[in-house]
Amino acid sequence: MKSLATFETRLLPKTFVFELTRRCNNHCLYCYNEGGTSGVVRNGEMSTDEITRIISKLRAETPVESIALSGGEPFLREDLPEILSFIKNQGIAPVVITNGTLLTPEKVAATVADVTYEVTLLSYRPDVHDQLAGRHGAWKAAVDGMCNIRYAKGNAVAVFVATKLNYANLETTAELAIALGASAVMYNRLNLSAHNLPHAQKLLPTPEMIRENLAVLDALAVKHGLPVTVSVVIEPCVIDVSKYPHIHFGWCPLAGEGSYFTIDPVANVRICNHSPVILGNLRRESFSEIYYNHPYLKRFRETWPAECDNCEPELKTLCCGGCKASAEQCYGTPNRVDPFVTLSRVGVRN
Amino acid sequence: MDTKTRTGTVVEKSGSFFLEVDDKLHPIPVGSHINVQQLKELAGQKVELIQSEPKSFVVGLVPAAAKAGVHFPRVLCYFPADPYLLGVVDEGARVGLAKQFLDQGVLSKANYEKLGNL
Numbered sequence: 050m051k052s053l054a055t056f057e058t059r060l061l062p063k064t065f066v067f068e069l070t071r072r073c074n075n076h077c078l079y080c081y082n083e084g085g086t087s088g089v090v091r092n093g094e095m096s097t098d099e100i101t102r103i104i105s106k107l108r109a110e111t112p113v114e115s116i117a118l119s120g121g122e123p124f125l126r127e128d129l130p131e132i133l134s135f136i137k138n139q140g141i142a143p144v145v146i147t148n149g150t151l152l153t154p155e156k157v158a159a160t161v162a163d164v165t166y167e168v169t170l171l172s173y174r175p176d177v178h179d180q181l182a183g184r185h186g187a188w189k190a191a192v193d194g195m196c197n198i199r200y201a202k203g204n205a206v207a208v209f210v211a212t213k214l215n216y217a218n219l220e221t222t223a224e225l226a227i228a229l230g231a232s233a234v235m236y237n238r239l240n241l242s243a244h245n246l247p248h249a250q251k252l253l254p255t256p257e258m259i260r261e262n263l264a265v266l267d268a269l270a271v272k273h274g275l276p277v278t279v280s281v282v283i284e285p286c287v288i289d290v291s292k293y294p295h296i297h298f299g300w301c302p303l304a305g306e307g308s309y310f311t312i313d314p315v316a317n318v319r320i321c322n323h324s325p326v327i328l329g330n331l332r333r334e335s336f337s338e339i340y341y342n343h344p345y346l347k348r349f350r351e352t353w354p355a356e357c358d359n360c361e362p363e364l365k366t367l368c369c370g371g372c373k374a375s376a377e378q379c380y381g382t383p384n385r386v387d388p389f390v391t392l393s394r395v396g397v398r399n
Numbered sequence: 400m401d402t403k404t405r406t407g408t409v410v411e412k413s414g415s416f417f418l419e420v421d422d423k424l425h426p427i428p429v430g431s432h433i434n435v436q437q438l439k440e441l442a443g444q445k446v447e448l449i450q451s452e453p454k455s456f457v458v459g460l461v462p463a464a465a466k467a468g469v470h471f472p473r474v475l476c477y478f479p480a481d482p483y484l485l486g487v488v489d490e491g492a493r494v495g496l497a498k499q500f501l502d503q504g505v506l507s508k509a510n511y512e513k514l515g516n517l
Contacts (some may be wrong), residue, residue, distance in 0.1 A: 060435075150405050173505055196510040225505065230497040230514060306435070 053357050061340060062304040065107060065112040066146075066322045068313045069132070070094050070121040075148045076183030079210050079252055081242035081323055081378070082121070094314040097128040101135045101317055103331050108139050110336050117144040117167075117309070119322060124151035130159040132304065137163055146208075150187055152194025154201075161203040168195055170207040172224040174217040181214060192229065199230035207231040211238045211262055212252040220265045223275070234278035236266055236296075240281045240323060241388045242378040249392065256287050258394050263293045270295035284371045285364045287393045301369040303350050310336070320349060323374035349373060356386035408439040416442070 066320055069084070071094075095103070102158075109114050123129055136143045145160065149168040150351055168191060169177040178188035198205045207226035209219060223234050238259055239245065239252050254262075266277045278297045283290055290298050301306040304320045311322045316331040317338055328346065329339040340346070354370045371387025379388045408418035409427070416438040417424040488512065497514050500506040506514075 173500075192506070193510065195512045200513045200515070225500055226498050227493050228500050228506070228514070230493065274489055 050200075055145065055202045061111040062302075062306055062308045062310055063112050064307075065111075065113060065115075066117045066118050066119050066309050066311040067100070067104075068121065068138055068311060068322070069123045069126050069129070070314050071101070072125045073121040074125065074150060074184070075122065076212075077148075078183060078248050079239050079245050081214055081244060094126075095316060097131055099280055099316070099332075100132055104132075104136060104141075106331060107336060113141055115144060116358045117146055118163045119146040119311075121314075122148055122151065124156060129156075133160050133164060135276065144312040146232070147194075147338055148182065148187065149191030149194035151190070152164045152197050154197050155199045157194070157201045157203060159200045161198065164203065166198055166203065167208050168198075168205050168231075170195070170209060170222060170229075170231075170239070172215045172228055173221040174218055177215050181210070181212065183307065192225075195226075195229040197233070202338065205229070205231050206235055208237065209237045211236060211254050212258065213245075213254055213258065216258045216262055218253050220269070223269050227273055227275060228361045233278060234266065234269075235278050235280055236262065237279070237281040238283060238389070240372060241375050241392075242323065245376075246379055252387070253392060255291055259283065260288055260379065261286070263290070263296060267293040282368065282371050282387065284368050284387060284390050286360060286368070287390055290325070300367055301372060303369050304346050305350070310340075320346070321374055323372060323378065324379050325374070352384050354384060355387040356390070380395060406445055407449055408441065408445055409438065411439065411442040418446075 059071070064101070068082075073078075073080075073082075089219035090294050092164065104116065107116075111265050118132065118136075120127070124147055126132070129145075133143050133145070142165075142193075144165045144167060148168045149170075151168075152166070152168070152384075169179045169182075170191060172188070178191070195205055209215075209222060209224070209226075211219065219236075228250045237250075238254055245252065263279075263283075266275075270277045276283060276297070277295065278299065279290075280299045281299065290296075296324070303311070304310075309321055311319045311324070312331060313327075315320065318329050318331060318336065319326060320328070326345055327398055328343045336378070340363070353365070353377070357365055357368075357370050360368075371390055373383035375389065376385040376388050377383045383386055405419045410419050410424065412424075416427045416435075416446055417426075468471045497506065497511055501508065501511040
């Protein structure tokens with residue numbers, strides 16, 4: 050068990066998320082990114098050279114093994130193939146987190162070697178997917194894109210973001226993901242943020258809906274050998290996740306070795322892609338300087354929500370109070386419990 | 400795909416971790432699914448394996464001592480490979496589902512043909 054008192058902070062992380070752009074061609078209702086989806090370049094973006102310099106800096110300073118390129122929509126950057134080649138030449142495994150709509154045969158061919166694509170597939174129904182993605186035609190383009198990955202013998206993971214609007218479509222959507230050649234399914238419940246909080250009543254799935262979804266996925270994992278991961282924390286005080294033994298559940302690594310610190314389009318560093326708190330900038334500072342010395346990280350690692358005081362110690366040390374970044378986004382502090390926990394208990398009010 | 404339960408022991412050797420089952424050592428990859436600290440805590444312990452057949456794909460380890468009466472997430476790791484590195488979906492099942500979605504009009508004929516049989 051992890052110990053609260055001796056939580057390891059000395060080892061540097063091996064995984065990073067690099068948000069290449071804030072621009073996006075979708076307008077997802079559930080998006081947690083505070084940058085929005087206006088398609089406008091906000092506060093600039095780094096050039097290709099600047100990005101490769103930052104990656105070299107991480108390579109020199111940390112034991113980085115994997116970098117996930119995200120956004121916005123990373124395929125909106127014309128230099129994505131060049132950036133991916135650079136990452137691979139550094140011996141780092143690349144992942145591209147994409148809405149899939151720009152995965153033309155040409156763009157897939159230019160990027161596919163040794164890349165894992167995480168492609169959002171919100172429903173087997175075009176109308177439901179497009180409603181959540183905020184754009185007509187998004188489903189067709191994403192499905193075409195997954196077919197192009199399969200045709201190019203690439204590796205894709207389908208990402209399902211569970212909301213009230215699409216949870217009932219999960220089983221058929223996961224089967225469609227299998228048909229499209231997905232090597233795994235990632236299931237994320239809606240993670241609340243300042244950006245999507247106004248839609249919480251409309252979107253946030255209830256615990257009952259999530260239980261239903263997890264049972265479906267557990268059965269599909271057994272039936273088809275489908276690897277299923279849950280990335281956004283589902284707190285065990287809300288749902289007993291031990292009932293779904295064929296699903297891998299992720300937990301907050303508390304800004305430690307297993308974390309995926311996130312670099313934004315202008316080199317600002319955050320704890321993860323959900324956190325709004327900027328810790329420093331890699332143009333001016335070293336990563337290890339931020340990692341070892343920033344006072345917010347100590348607070349993030351060591352402060353626990355008062356709501357968790359009476360929790361079983363084993364669950365508490367595993368769950369880590371849920372998504373503190375979500376609490377920071379919605380309440381302005383990581384010291385409150387994940388709003389998913391609160392809203393699951395009291396319901397969502399206007 | 401049926402499941403069956405076996406037991407093994409987590410072993411640490413020169414900083415790497417292995418699962419010893421039937422006198423054979425299987426490397427446990429460290430990644431986003433399980434970290435070094437968690438494996439250190441499991442080292443030397445007997446664990447119950449949740450293993451799927453016929454793929455010999457271990458999807459979870461359950462510390463034997465942590466089972467009784469505790470609502471505790473059981474799945475700690477995947478091996479021999481992280482799901483991001485290894486898809487284990489049965490190809491026959493995939494082809495059958497693709498045909499089903501073609502028949503239902505969800506997949507176009509062009510996309511169905513593109514998916515093909517690899």
